[in-house]
Amino acid sequence: KAGVTQTPRYLIKTRGQQVTLSCSPISGHRSVSWYQQTPGQGLQFLFEYFSETQRNKGNFPGRFSGRQFSNSRSEMNVSTLELGDSALYLCASSLLGDSNQPQHFGDGTRLSIL
């Protein structure tokens, strides 16, 4: 069974630009969560989508947004990029998002802002 797939693996952008990252969950998984990992703040939760609806959100500014499609694939978008947005962005999927079901992570997209 294929794991969580994130594309692209690496991305370089400049300040002020916007970026879209993609995540394909494990087949049959309907919940997709996004996390940001930086050396200073560690792994932080961004948001969770289930059945095309955002049902949980972390403490990030509105520049960070996402969506989920009917096939459970998800995208996240960051607008007006700042240097501090340089990070590893991780996507995780689980069957229904219940807390007794593990989340399975992809290997992330490493975003560098110049």
Add this chain to the structure above:
Amino acid sequence: DAKTTQPPSMDCAEGRAANLPCNHSTISGNEYVYWYRQIHSQGPQYIIHGLKNNETNEMASLIITEDRKSSTLILPHATLRDTAVYYCIVRVLTYGGSQGNLIFGKGTKLSVKP
């Protein structure tokens, strides 16, 4: 979610059992204990989780104390490939609710040495 306390680093000899402790003294009765690990440049990998009883799978064993205030992850025969940061996380028990997020601490950096 309850907070966890883990030692920042541990060493283990190759072929020996690695015992990683986690303190979660404020855990509630409906919170699961999850363990993940992250090898450099990869996404976190799910290892095991449990509520009250000890659990074992092909990767590891999870021992939870009777009062549930601490747990130990056991890798029975550590190899060099087990060198990683190990995260202990407690997570609220829900069914169908919006508990998609995991709250990661700093984890324990396990170094397996030949």
